[in-house]
Amino acid sequence: MKIKFRDLSIQYETIKHEIDKSIAEVVSSSNFILGPQVSELEGKLAEYVGMKHCISCASGTDALVLSLMGWGIGKGDAVFVPDFTYIASASSAMLCGATIVLVDVEEKTFNIDPVALEKAITKTVENGKLNPKVIIPVDLFGLPADHVSIRKIADRYSLKVLEDGAQGFGGMIGDRRACSFGDVGITSFFPAKPFGCYGDGGAIFTNDDEFSDTIRSLRANGHVKDDKYDNVVVGFNSRLDTLQAAVLLAKFDNFKYKEIIDVNKVAAYYTKFLKDVVITPTIPEGYLSSWAQYTILLKNEVERNGLKEYLASKDIPSMVYYPKGIHQQTVIKKAGFNVGEYPNTEKLIQRCLSLPLYPYMTEEEVFCVIKVVKEYLKFGEI
Known part of the structure; x- marks a missing residue:
């Protein structure tokens, strides 16, 4: 698929x-x-x-x-x-x-x-x-x-x-x-x-x-x-x-009344079946996310890159948002920002991976992604 x-x-x-x-x-x-x-x-x-x-x-x-x-x-x-x-x-x-x-x-x-x-x-x-x-x-x-x-x-x-x-x-x-x-x-x-x-x-x-x-x-x-x-x-x-x-204007009612609800359902599936496998996104109590991305955290950069390659081998795209902190951008480094000043950013850029997510994903597609993630991490079946 x-x-x-x-x-x-x-x-x-x-x-x-x-x-x-x-x-x-x-x-x-x-x-x-x-x-x-x-x-x-x-x-x-x-x-x-x-x-x-x-x-x-x-x-x-x-x-x-x-x-x-x-x-x-x-x-x-x-x-x-x-x-x-x-x-x-x-x-x-x-x-x-x-x-x-x-x-x-x-x-x-x-x-x-x-x-x-x-x-x-x-x-x-x-x-x-x-x-x-x-x-x-x-x-x-x-x-x-x-x-x-x-x-x-x-x-x-x-x-x-x-x-x-x-x-x-x-x-x-x-x-x-x-x-x-x-x-x-x-x-x-x-x-x-x-x-x-x-x-x-x-x-x-x-x-x-x-x-x-x-x-x-x-x-x-x-x-x-x-x-x-x-x-x-x-x-x-x-x-x-x-x-x-x-x-x-043509999209607005569909966004308000359908897409926000449906994308949260897709995200909930991911969280339910991946929360014991990887670190899934935290949504504080009382918050609602519009889920621009569903971003998980792996143990380290090697595991993250390996999962990304494995997903690609199964025709499943994934993205790294963001591979560099702003302080590591060439145009910004000139201003004197130093490595080590932003420890959480520097951990996240090595461990984060965003999975496919949009309101119209089918259960079959979501479970296909979940299955491949678990396969790579040798975590068994869904």
């Missing part, structure tokens, strides 16, 4: 009529930039997340950069970012001229460690060379970070919180949804994300009316509302095109 890592074609076939109709309406109207579907989508997403404003843009990375620009973050400012994540969370701050301060993560949740975060903040304050301004917690692999603890820390030091919910959209803590925990939250609509379009796209969420107006100006080259030839700030072009908005 050949299994895909994330099968987007099944999703399309499931709601093909809705997607085709939505795309055809845009093509027929020829309103390809900021058509009515864009504002309709923004309204629905703001209501879903529980924030007053949603401002769509061209990508999740742009959403991060625009948010930092909206706060005036730049040279001399410190932005605190987890070390174990995709580089966009850090590079967005660097693009604004700020200095990143990397923070180790919790081994169990993969998310930023609040204890390590506060230590990094106090060290930065004591050093006196930078102005601590923003924390960017990442909802990694679909699981919201410990936003309750992060908010307390942010308030103690008068810092802004920019929640990177690119992988976490649809996740929850209690009755609150991902992208609602920060002063600002962002997400990505990259196709493989929990809620993805058919290209690039992103969105910013805020309750601040003035900040919302600022972002809408920045994403349109800095012009004022209703006058694109009067530019009041330096911005850039970062609009979600109408076709992508139409795709997301």
